[in-house]
Amino acid sequence: MLFNSLEFAIFLPVVFLLYWFVTNKNLKLQNLLLCGASYFFYACWDWRFLLLLIFSTLLDFYTGLKMQDAEKANSKKFWFWLSISINLGFLSIFKYYNFFAESFADAVSKIGFQVSPWTLSVILPVGISFYTFHGLSYVIDIYKSRIKAERNFVDYAVFVSFFPLLVAGPIERATHLLPQIKRARTFDYSKAVDGLRQILWGLFKKVVIADNCAQFANQIFNNYTDHSGSTLVLGAIFFTFQIYGDFSGYSDIALGTSRLFGIELLRNFAFPYFSRDIAEFWRRWHISLSSWFKDYLYIPLGGSIGGNWIRIRNTFIIFVVSGFWHGANWTFIVWGGLNAIFIMPSIILKTNRNHLETVAQGRILPTAKELFQVAITFSMTVFAWIFFRSENIGQAIGYVSGIFSKSIFTIPTIRPSNLILLLIIFMIIEWIGREEQFAIAKLGHKWKRPMRYVMYYLIIFVIIMFSKKDQPFIYFQF
Amino acid sequence: MQKFTRHLLIFFLILSTTLTFFLILNRHCGNFKINENNNILIVGHSHPECAFNDSLISHVKNYAASGESYFYTYFKTKKIIEQNPGINIVLIEFSNNQIRASKDDWIWNEEYILNRLPKYGAYMDFEAYRLLLTKNPKGLMNAMPAFLKYSLNQAFNGYQTQEDIGGYYYLERNKTDSLVANINQISIPDNPSQAISDYNLQYLQKLIHYLISLNKRVFLIRSPLHSMYEGYSNEDQFQEIRKVNFPEIEFLDFSKFPLKNSEFGDLEHLNHRGARKFSVWFNQLLVEGLLEKNDKQDFINASLELAHVD
Incomplete structure (x- = not known):
């Protein structure tokens, strides 16, 4: 079900x-x-x-x-x-x-x-x-x-x-x-209403963002040898949004549903694609798994006590194990290893806890530096997802080689403009709501009820219009 | 709790009213208008869909569709007839495979409901919904979002003429030689009496009654088939059902139209080459007054003889 x-x-x-x-x-x-x-x-x-x-x-x-x-x-x-x-x-x-x-x-x-x-x-x-x-x-x-x-x-x-x-x-x-x-x-009225809003937003992320990105991501990944470098980049970006929409959408529905029964579950996502470094990304992505590994693996292994080598070793272990947790395939292990490499500079320089607060907290726009940091972190994440999505290491290497070719400077052959526009709107809404539990938690909070209803109806309308046949959630396979 | 329930009910009441409005709008605004010069309509499944290239046949509109049972054809045809009073002749494909029990699956199998309900759900009656609900409630439920989506799309696209309900299909493939080679190795099973598609045939009856009640001329037709087509195995049963169930409806049999293997897509579908040849020939028959003849099948057979000689 x-x-x-x-x-x-x-x-x-x-x-x-x-x-x-x-x-x-x-x-x-x-x-x-x-x-x-x-x-x-x-x-x-x-x-x-x-x-x-x-x-x-x-x-x-x-x-x-x-x-x-x-x-x-x-x-x-x-x-x-x-x-x-x-x-x-x-x-x-x-x-x-x-x-x-x-x-x-x-x-x-x-x-x-x-x-x-x-x-x-x-x-x-x-x-x-x-x-x-x-x-x-x-x-x-x-x-x-x-x-x-x-x-x-x-x-x-x-x-x-x-x-x-x-x-x-x-x-x-x-x-x-x-x-x-x-x-x-x-029964708590405001919690129940909040739960329904979170379910609605989760459905939007799953049905509209993830399922529609999946269509193009699958098309590009399944025939990666036929596409130009620029199209492959777009394919990796589509998968990046697919997996976020899919998994965080699922988590939103789970949290919202649970709230309807008066039970609060642990938060699982906190706008990870607005992270300024990989350490922050991992504090915001699949939080319940990261903290599980931290508490039951990283700390028992010695955590960060005992010098740089111990920290490096332990970091590698939890990332590789975390990758392996996702599935029995070398692609997941390499994905975990890549993330360990990406996070290593901040572990060694002890800057991994530099960004504990939300980016541009209390401000509408980020600074140029923050924007640059977010863009770099996002690019590294996109790169790592290529390994996560690929069927095997050979395909991942082929995909990456395809990206770093002359054709990266050509115009992508697959350009679903409606979807790209939708992703931009989606990211704007996520940005506006990034300091909340979920993007639309406070959106229209002060509006009169009919206006709020209009907003909900609009979201439902978009969900119906963009819906595909029931697509299973990616994380069910794990 | 009461406040929450009240608000939720109001919310869903408004939502369901709005969505129902779009469904009703679709029922009334669905556009099935076709060129006024056309007075002959062809309906059925993939056999006529691939056989009748209506761009080569005067005054004919082919609205046959792959995998379409008479159940959906009935509602589609009703709508087309309502909006195109100029159509006075309807040719309905009646082929060997349409009497088989497996064709009932074409009504309520999940895949078929999902494909057809969005297009015809707005025009279907209570009886039809009851049948789907009885036979495949889950399939019906799962098709509802697609039905809503289709209705909204129709509304926002201004109810343009529906192109996705059928039409001539330009089939390119040709795998007939390999199929024939296989059949030479594996003999066609001799299965004279097979289970019958009760519901599919009931809806064919309904369709014929409806058309006759409007004084439309109705013909059952059988599109060209390859001589090695496995469906012929129930020929006796097929002919008996036709004679018993539709005694007053004339049957125009084109199944023996002579074609080469290269003009078939497979043993039951013409490819574009076969369709061209057949459609030009069929057009000539219409010009020569086929539908006005007393002995139509004799006339067809005589023309088939000539086509053989050619």
Whole structure:
């Protein structure tokens, strides 16, 4: 069930009405409803995936309790490693096994041995990376005694499987979400309206920006040898907007939907393409994943304590692992490595926390320096996305070689002027709203209601006019 | 909560009223006008779409469309007839594959609903929606945004003459030789009695009744087909259904029109070369008064004989 489908347009109001009108006086019932609705939502992809999700939930719930109740350190350690290994084991089998088997066969063939890799024909369960990371953070937090194990299974199941975040995040923490699940929730008009606005903006980003950019990005990437350098640049820019519109649009819908149920999720995007350096970009892009890696990988590895070499090593590790988290392909690893290289100067010079506030905060326009910094950062990001989008490293290198040719100075052969105009308008709206949670959070806030409605109708109208057939979200595959 | 629900209801009421307005507008403003000189309309699926090059045939408009079932043809033709009272003859393709049960899928299969509903949804009646809803509710739901989009597009483009509802298709391909070679290796299955497309045929009946009620002259036609066309396997059943269900409608059979392999796109579609040859011949038949003859099929057969000799 895609967020941008009619099924979801029916599912959401039904759950919303049951939640606030039928189960509203009983928190247990509300959570039970959320759990049931989330399982139904997930089973709509494939009911077999649901069994895996329930098993993973039961495992972490049970091992959490066992760790909590363990009297000896060894026992606690046993349950901890049991949970970690099963969780990572599932992830490895479903997501990475074939990659390792094929890479191994490739590697040994290079030294003269021929091995036919024994691969598995299994499909990747939707959202496995996301809910596995939910479970991992929960188990690690209990092991480190940061939180206590949850004793109510339904509450824990809602934490893992809450439908807005189940298939593509944000990656929540037990410390943030579980208390909200356990607390009685009251309906808040302004939050609900805000949630609907965020859903609307998320749909706009997905349906209008991402899906329309995808059409041209796919056309150019799939036939990259036939296009001029300038067209390839345009193709990479289209993909840059596609992935932003797709993933941040999904996150907006998830956050907005969750807000309708009185639950605040972690913010996942903060206008990353207005970043002045790569470090700032990574504080603004897929925030919940970056902070997960920071807390559960970077800091345990020693973080930034211990000198430049340790910082460099740890930075490389988290970026490469982050790339690998996205998928079992060398392209993702190279993408992560590239970002590590891009961020390295600011790590070495310790300028990685120079830009903590929003660009041109309190001003309408940026300074020439800020504009230059944003443009450079954006260009580096576009470059890295080429590797992310390519099918394999060969294609990525071919694509980049195609860009850096004489034909880069020609006029692009594909010039969808309507889409380019739309992207410019989109970026202007994003710029205006860059200090808010999402671009239209405060847009028209002081207008009279009819005017605000006109704005919403206009957005809906543009969504209908630019809609394509239901397109899945890119991040579902991760 | 009450305030939120009230505002939401008002918002969606205004929205749905506005969108419904555009749908109704489309129902009334949809433009199906064709050249007033044309008094013969051809409808059907891809066979006539590729066979009748109407730029070579006087007073004929070909509005056949690939993959179109009689269900959608019915609503399209009604609209064309309403807006073009000068059309007094309608030629409806009736070919072997149109009686097969698989053609009912052309009504409610997701892909077909998504393609046809936006174009004809505004003109369809309650009965038609009930059929789609019963057979494929999900497909119908999923086609709704495309339907809205199409209606809005129509409104903002000023309801220009609809070009995407059919017309002669200039087919370039020619893969007939390889298909024939394959058929020589794999024999055509002999399957005389196959399941029938009930709903598709019902809508053909409705279409014929509608046209007759308006005193239009209606003919069933069969476009040229390759002699090795697999669809002939149900010929007996096809002829029986035609005689039982449409006894009073004259059947003009052009299926045996002589063409070379290079003039077919495949075994059931003419390419542009075949269409040119056939259309010039068909035009000559019309000039010679085919539709006024008492023994039309004899006249056609005699002309086919001559075409063979040529």
